[in-house]
Amino acid sequence: MAKQYWLFKSEPEAYSIDDLAKEPGQTCHWDGIRNYQARNTLRDKIKVGDGVLFYHSVKKPMAVVGVCEVVREGYPDHTQFDANSKYYDPKSDPDDPRWYMVDIKLVEKFLRPVTLEEIKETEALFDMFLCRKGARLSVQPVTASEWKVIRRLGKRKPE
DNA sequence: GCCAACGTTGGC
DNA sequence: GCCAACGTTGGC
Numbered sequence: 001m002a003k004q005y006w007l008f009k010s011e012p013e014a015y016s017i018d019d020l021a022k023e024p025g026q027t028c029h030w031d032g033i034r035n036y037q038a039r040n041t042l043r044d045k046i047k048v049g050d051g052v053l054f055y056h057s058v059k060k061p062m063a064v065v066g067v068c069e070v071v072r073e074g075y076p077d078h079t080q081f082d083a084n085s086k087y088y089d090p091k092s093d094p095d096d097p098r099w100y101m102v103d104i105k106l107v108e109k110f111l112r113p114v115t116l117e118e119i120k121e122t123e124a125l126f127d128m129f130l131c132r133k134g135a136r137l138s139v140q141p142v143t144a145s146e147w148k149v150i151r152r153l154g155k156r157k158p159e
Numbered sequence: 160g161c162c163a164a165c166g167t168t169g170g171c
Numbered sequence: 172g173c174c175a176a177c178g179t180t181g182g183c
Contacts (some may be wrong), residue, residue, distance in 0.1 A: 009180095009181090011181090035166075036166085036167095037166095057180085057181060057182085058180085058181055058182080062181085062182075116182080133163090133164080134163075134164040134165060134180095134181095135164095135181095136164075136165065136166085136179085136180050136181065138180085
């Protein structure tokens with residue numbers, strides 16, 4: 001299958017790209033996703049080798065801050081069975097897990113963040129899922145052309 | 160801090 | 172299966 005592209009949102013105060021950069025192997029589990037549409041994407045669609053845009057939400061600057069690669073495809077999110085986790089889901093059956101995650105590895109942190117503001121001003125990115133009204137989905141598809149444009153913007157040297 | 164837009168839950 | 176109530180997300 002052709003390489004696919006995705007955008008993962010995270011609030012940087014919960015988990016930022018710098019946190020990922022400090023992980024052993026710069027790899028992490030993308031756990032804690034508790035939305036069925038996002039779950040289906042994690043479980044069924046995302047494949048090893050796919051590209052991921054790492055997006056910081058809520059805290060300014062809201063922006064795509066780097067690029068990751070999927071290193072392990074959908075498997076059950078262990079935090080759903082951990083009563084001490086804030087992602088604990090007592091209704092999930094271990095024999096039929098409700099929630100899934102993937103593992104991603106940092107490829108590069110951008111030289112500069114590609115802000116939401118800038119994305120909204122870039123014609124080639126007008127149709128991005130991120131720009132749609134009420135697009136709260138935290139795991140969303142990105143097209144190959146959007147991917148290229150964002151990467152190019154991120155590689156541009158800071159002013 | 161506000162609130163619109165969604166998603167989920169649970170009573171009926 | 173409907174839908175009101177509630178909770179959350181996330182930009183402003």
